[in-house]
Amino acid sequence: MPRLLRRVNGNRRRRFRAPPPARSRSSHRPTASPRDRSRSLSSSSPSFAFRTSPSGPHAQILYLIRSSPFDLSDMALTRLMSPRPPCSLPLPSPSYKNISGCCCHRGRRLLVRRAMPVASQHLSTATPLPPPSPQRQQMMARLEHGSLMVGGRELLARAPPNVTLRPADAEAAPGAAFLGARAAAPSSRHVFPVGTLASGWRWLSLFRFKIWWMVPATGAGAATVPAETQMMLLESRDEEGSAAAEGGAVYALMLPALDGDFRVSLQGSPENELQFCLESGDPEVQTMEAVDAVFINSGDNPFKLMKESIKLLSKIKGNFKHIGDKEIPANLDWFGWCTWDAFYKAVNPAGIEEGLKSLREGGVPPRFLIIDDGWQETVDEFEEVDETLREQTMFAQRLTDLKENHKFRGETCKNLGDLVKRIKEKHGVKYVYMWHALLGYWGGVQVTSDVMKKYNPKLVYPVQSPGNVANLRDIAMDSLEKFGVGIIDPDKIFEFYSDQHSYLSSVGVDGVKVDVQNVLETLGHGFGGRVAVTQKYQQALEESIAQNFKRNNLICCMSHNSDCIFSALKSAVARASEDFMPREPTLQTLHIASVSFNSILLGEIFIPDWDMFHSKHESAEFHGAARALSGGGVYVSDKPGVHDFSVLKKLVLPDGSILRARYAGRPARDCLFNDPVMDGKSLLKIWNLNNFSGVIGVFNCQGAGQWVWPVKDIDYVPTSINITGHLSPSDLESLEEIAGDNWSGETAVYAFNSCKFRWLPASFY
Template sequence: MAPPNESKPTPKVAPTAAAAPKLTTTGTTAAAKAGTSSSSGSPCLFSLRDGELTVGVGAGKTAALLTGVPGNVTLTPFAEASDPTKASSDAPRDLACQAAANASRGFTFPVAASRAPCRVGRLPGPRRFLSVFRFKTWWSTAWAGRRGRDLQMETQWVLLEVPELAGAGARYVFVLPLVQGSFRSAIFPGEVEGVVICAESGSATVTGTDFRRIAYVHAGDDPYRVMQEAYLAARVHVGTFRLIQEKALPPMADRFGWCTWDAFYLAVDRIIEGGIGLVRPDQAGDLYESMHSYLAGAGVTGVKVDVVHTLEYVCEEHGGRVELAKAYYDGLSVAKNFAGTGIIASMQQCNDFFFLGTLTVAMGRAGDDFWFEDPNGDPMGVFWLQGVHMVNCAYNSLWMGQFIRPDWDMFQSDHACATFHAASRAICGGPVYVSDSLGGHGFAVLRRLVFPDGTVPRCLHYALPTRDCFFKNPLFDQQTVLKIWNLNKFGGVIGAFNCQGAGWDPVEHRFRGYSHCYKPVSGDVRPADVEWSYREDTSAMAKAASYAVYRCQTEELLLMTPDSEPIQFTLQPSSFELFTFAPVTTIGGAGATKACFAPIGLVDLLNCGGAIIDVQHGSGDEVRMKVKGGGRLLVYSDVEPKKGLVDGCEADFEWGNGGKLMVDVTWKQEKDGVSDVALI
C-alpha cells in the first residue's frame, strides 16, 4: 500500500547574482526567434526578447507565454541545444526524420548547486493549462488551472492553450522538463504567478550551473500531436529512452490476469528497521539477473518491478538520483529473460523513470492503487475513490503512453463499482486483471471483459481523454463528464464516466471527497470525439459519411453523420455509458441490391467492437465477418438480408428497429472461438 499523501514544498529560488553571466540565445537572433531548426527544417516558433517569451509565426500573430523572464534564462533551437555526446545514434531513421524540434528552454545558476530552482517568468493569465504533477513519491495526477499560482509542486509537464493562435500552428504549447546530464527537473509554482523550473541531482556532491537544456517547449494545433512530437524530439536528441512504437508489448497484455497480492492483501514483513536496503549500483545487474533467471527457469513469463522511485531516497552517496537510476534500469535483465518484454513497472510515475528506464520496459501502471474503500475512513470513499483512480489513469496516459502501454491496474469484480471499473478497463487498451478474493468473483462482470480462453478483446490503441476534456476538472467542477476514446479495427469507442465527487485539495495537499459534487452530470458525444487519424490503419474511418452508434447501457442503435447534433446523455454518480461508433459502408450495386452496413460487435461484451476480427464485402450484396467470442452479434443494415450463415450453417436472425440486425454466435474452442458469419 502507498504511504499517505505527500507533498514537496516549492523550492526557494536563489536570486540571480549580478555577476552571473547573461546567456543569449544560441546562434543568430533571427534563427532563434523565427528561423529554422537545423535538424528538421521546422521553424522555431518561440522568441525570447526583452524579458518576454512569446510564441507565434510573425508580426500580429504572436502570444506572450511568460513575462518578467530574468536574464539568466535562455532559449535555443532544440537541435542546437541537445547534447551531441548524448544524442541517440540508435534512433530509427524514420523517427529522426519526424523529430520536428522547436526550442530548448533553460537557465544558468549563479553558484554550483545540487538543487537549482530558477524562476523563469510569470504566467500571464488567465490562460488555461493542463498539467500532471507528482502527489506522492511514485504517483502522479492531472491538474488544470489558469494562472501561475494554480501550478502544483513537482509538475511533470504543462500544456498551455493559446486560442488566439488557433490555425497558425501554435494553438497549444507543451512545456516538458527534461533530464540533462546528472540532473532531472520539474516545474513548481512561484510567487506572484511565477513559474519555477527546478533542476536537481539528488546528491550534494553533484553540482552544476549550466542548465540550458533542462526543458523543451513545442507548439502545434493538435494537442495530441504536440505531445507526441515533443516526446519524439526528446527521444531523438536526448537518447536515453525508447518510445512505445519501438517496443513489443508483452504477451500478458492480451490475457486476463489475477493479482494475488491484493486478493489476499498481503502484509510485507519489516525487513530492515528504520531504513531501506540498497544493493551497490555496480551489482544491480547481478541482482536482477539472479532473480529473473531463476524465475524464468521455473516457467515464470514476466515480473512486476515495484516501488521504483524509492531510489531517489538513497541516492546521496551514489552519484545522485539520475546516475543511480541509470545503474538500476540498465541492470534490468529483461532482455535476457521473459522474452525481452515480460515486465510491468509500478510506482514509477516520475519523469526520471520515463526518461531513463524505458529502453526495454513496454508496460507500466498509469494510476495509483485501486482502493476498495477509503483508508482514511470516509464511508463515501468506496464510491468517490473509484472516479479518482479512473481520472488519474486517463490523463496520465497522455504522457506515459508515449513510452509504455498504460496499465490501469486491477480492481475487484464484486465491488460496488465493479462495472464502472470494468467499462474503463474494457476500452483502456492495456491489460485487464482483478484482485478478487477467493470466492469473491463477479462472474457476470468478468464475462463482459474476457473470452473463455482467457484472452481479452483489447483495443488497438490506449485510451485518452477527448479534446473537450482537456483543461477541465472531471472530478469536482460539477459539470464535466470524463470521456475517453479508443480505436478498434473496424470502429471506435467513447467511454463516458461520471467521476465527480472527489479530488486533490491544493491547500491540504491530499485527495478528499467533495460530497456536493457527487451528483448527476450531463454531456454529449459525436463521431469527431474519436481521434480516427491518430493511427494510420484507422484514419480512413474519419472520412465516413455516416456512423452507426451503439449505446452499451441503453442498448440503443442510432445513426449519425459528422454534422449531426451530438448525442446528449446524463449520468448518475459513479455510472457510465459506452458508445461504439462504426462507419457505415454502402455495399452492393451493379445489379445487386444496395445496402448500408456497419459492424457493431458482440454486445454482451463491454468492448463489443473488439470482437470483430475481419469484415469482407465485394461488389455483390454479401458481407462476411470473422467474430471472436459468443453471444449476440449486432450489425447495422438498412436492408433485411435474405439469409444469415454462421460457420456455413443457416442461422436465424432478428432484423428491424431502424436497421438493427442481431444473430447469435457460439464459442467454438476448436476454432479459437472464432465464428465465420455471412449475411446475404
C-alpha cells in the same frame, strides 16, 4: 448472455492490436464549427444527451464506426465487448450501482556548461541554410526581450535575463526548444524563475502528489502550478474563446527533462512566476547552469503534439524510447488475476489454486497470474522496537534470500517450480509473474545476510527532495527515513537481478512486476545523484529481463518520477496511478480520472496499466468500463469465489483472451483542462480506437470523492450530482486512421447501454 467472438472473413481475431496506424488524413475529416460541436445528442436529433442518475457516478460507452455501405451489416462485430440488453440496477445514493454500462562520484563534480543563446547558428562552415518561411518562423520558439513566444503567441512574459533558449531540432520541429538558465554559483539544487504565464492560457499539470504517483491539476496563471509538475500542457484560444475555429487554438507543451545528471520539475510561486527546479540529489554533483532543462513544443493538436514531442525528445536524449519502438509483452492480450487484494501478504499455494479454479469454473479462465508480495524470504529486524513504532516498521523489512519462503516449500507444494508447473498444467495459465521491489524488498536487502553479502550492500538513509515533502508525505518513506534501506552496490546490481531472475526463469516464471521504484531518487547521495543511480539500476533491470525471460515481461510500478519515465529504454508497461483501493469508496472516481489523464504522458512511453479491480464491488462496472477503454491489460484481484461473472464476461472471451484497444485511453480534447472530479459540471470522456471502430466512454466522476491534494481540514461528504454534457464524433481523435481514403465523414454511433444506433451525417461535426 451472448459473448463476442469477433470474426473477420471467418477467422477469429484474438488480438486487438492493429497494423501500424496509417498517416493521418486530416484533409478527409470535416472541420467542426462551434455551432455543430455544441449540439447536444438527444433522441430528437442525431445525437445524445448524457444526464446521469442523481445517485452518483455513471459510465456510458459508445462506438463510432466510419460509414460505408458494407459496414452496417458488420457493425456488431466491431464492438469492444459482447452485446447485451441494458442492465437495470438498483440506484442507492451515493453509490456506483447506477452505472449501466460495463464497460489503472563519488567525489565532488562540478558541471559547468555553456547555454546556447536563442536562435544560435550551428557551428559549421557549411553553406548557410535559407531563411525559414514566414509560417515556420511564426511557429519557432523565440525568446526576445524577456518574452517567450511559442506557436506565434506569447507564453511567458518578464523572463529574467539569465533564462536561455536553444532550438531542439530546427529542421524537424521548428517549434521545439529547450529552456535553460544560468546561476551565479554552483549548487546541487537550483530553483530558476522563468517568467509569468501570459494571459489567455489555461493549463493541465501532471504532478506528483506524493513520491510514487502523479495526479492531474488544472488552472490558469502560474501561482497555482503544483510543485513536482512533470508535464504541463497549455491551451490558448482565439479572442472569441473558441478552440474549435480553424487556427483558433494553440497548444504548448512544457516537459521538464533530464539534463545530464540533473532532474527537472516545474512549479509556481506566490509571485505568479513559473519556476523550474533543477536537482541532482547528491551534494557533490553541482552545476551553475541548466542547458536542456525544459523541453517546449507547440501545435494545434494536443495528442499529436505529445506524440511527436516524446519521439523527438527520446531521439535527442537517447535514454528512453517511445512505446512504438518497444517490444510489447504478450500477456497484455490475456485476462489476468493478481493475488494482492485476495490475500495480501498471506498469499499461499492453496489459495492461489483456489482462486484460479473459481474463475476458470465461472467461464473466465485467467491466462495471466501475478503472485504479489508475500512469497519472498524477508526479515523484520525491528521486533524489539517500541509498540508505538511497530506500524512504521512494516515497510522496513528486508530481503534475505532470492528463493521462495517456507509457505511455498512443504507437503502440498514442494517448491515454487512445483507450483508454477501445476497451475500451468492444471489451470491453463500461460504467464506467471512474480512481484519484487526494485531494491529487493521495501527496506532493501539485509546487509548481514550470507546470500546478500556478495552484492556489497550497505545501509543508507533516504533524503527526500523538498518538492516531495511540499506535497503529501508517504508512510512508507517515513518508515524508510527512520530505519534506513539496505541498498546493493550499483556496480553489483545487474548480478543481483540476474541471479534473481535466472532462478525464477528456471522454475517456469515468465516475468516480474517491479515495485517501489521511485525510492532510488532519495538514495543518490554518494552514488552520483538520483539520475545516475536510477539509470544504473534501470539499465541493469532491463538487461536482466532481456537475458532471463523470453519476452519483455516487466511491469514497472510506483515509478512516476521523471528519473524513471525518461530512463525507460525497454520497459514497456507501467502502472498509471495509485492503487485500486477497494475499501475506499471516495477514491474510485479519482482512480479513473488519474489513470486517464496520466496516460497522456505515460501512454507515449509505456502501455499504461490501469491496475486490477474487483468484479464484485459497488464500482465494478465503473472500473470495468474504464479497463475496456484503457488499451492496457485487464485483470482482477478478487478473493476466491467472490466474483461477478456478468461483469467479467463483458471483458473476457471464453478462451481467456481480451480485445485490447489500439492506444492508451485518454480524455477527450474538451476535457483536458476541466476538473472531472470536483468542478461539479464536467463529464470525463475517454476515447480510443479499435481495429475497425472508435470508442468513447462517458463517466460521471463528480461528487463521489475529492482530490487528496491539497489536504483538506474537514472530511469530505459524497454528494450526488446530475450532469448534462455533449458528445460528438469529433471527440474521437484520429478516427480517420481507420476510415480509409474515401471516407465521406458520415459516422454510425452505437450506444452500448441502450443498444441504440444513430447515423450521423458529415455535417454533424
